[in-house]
Amino acid sequence: xxxxxCANHPKAPATTQCHQCKKDLCKSCVMVTPSGTFxxxxxxxxxxxxxxxSGREGKKxxxxxxxxxxxxxxxxxxxxxxxxxxxxSPYDVIGKLMSR
Numbered sequence: 001x002x003x004x005x006c007a008n009h010p011k012a013p014a015t016t017q018c019h020q021c022k023k024d025l026c027k028s029c030v031m032v033t034p035s036g037t038f039x040x041x042x043x044x045x046x047x048x049x050x051x052x053x054s055g056r057e058g059k060k061x062x063x064x065x066x067x068x069x070x071x072x073x074x075x076x077x078x079x080x081x082x083x084x085x086x087x088x089s090p091y092d093v094i095g096k097l098m099s100r
Contacts, residue, residue, distance in 0.1 A: 007039070020047040 004014040006026035014024035019036035020043035031038045035051075038044040083095060 018043050020044070
């Protein structure tokens with residue numbers, strides 16, 4: 001099996017790939033960042049922009065919105081249950097609010 005060679009230095013063996021453009025890179029060409037390894041700052045920036053636009057970071061927000069919605073539905077459901085079971089009692093907040 002032939003080993004891969006660097007895209008910029010054909011005689012140097014590749015040690016990794018650019019996370020964005022998938023070029024094979026030798027150890028002298030690689031740019032290491034917290035987001036991964038890249039061949040250039042342009043690829044690093046493009047990778048981060050693509051990651052944000054693809055919604056990978058937006059999923060956290062979406063999950064948070066779903067959680068808030070579920071909690072609100074549970075709260076409303078609990079209030080309706082108290083209203084139905086406690087009509088006329090001091091705990092019937094909905095009945096008190098509706099009678100004003």
